[in-house]
Amino acid sequence: MYALNYCDGKAASIRRLSDGADIGLSEGNPDYRAFLDWNAIQATPLDLKSTVEVVKPVARDLAAEITALEKRLATTEKALNITK
Numbered sequence: 001m002y003a004l005n006y007c008d009g010k011a012a013s014i015r016r017l018s019d020g021a022d023i024g025l026s027e028g029n030p031d032y033r034a035f036l037d038w039n040a041i042q043a044t045p046l047d048l049k050s051t052v053e054v055v056k057p058v059a060r061d062l063a064a065e066i067t068a069l070e071k072r073l074a075t076t077e078k079a080l081n082i083t084k
Helices: 030-040 062-079
Strands: 002-007 010-016 021-024
Touching (some): 002 030, 010 030, 021 030
Antiparallel strands (some): 002 010, 010 021
């Protein structure tokens, strides 16, 4: 069995699930030819022209998150009467 690997929303390579091999999309590659042969006989073949939406990560203010967590910790320690 195989799975598609995507880069920038487009199929960029194929993952052979039996051993995790990364197979390039090259006609001269025997592993790629084996994938094409396998894919041709599948009831629902993998679509090499498929795309996935690229979602950009949300920027985080880690310093603000740390400050908020430190305040929560201090409040919890005070409520539990924990001293350092």
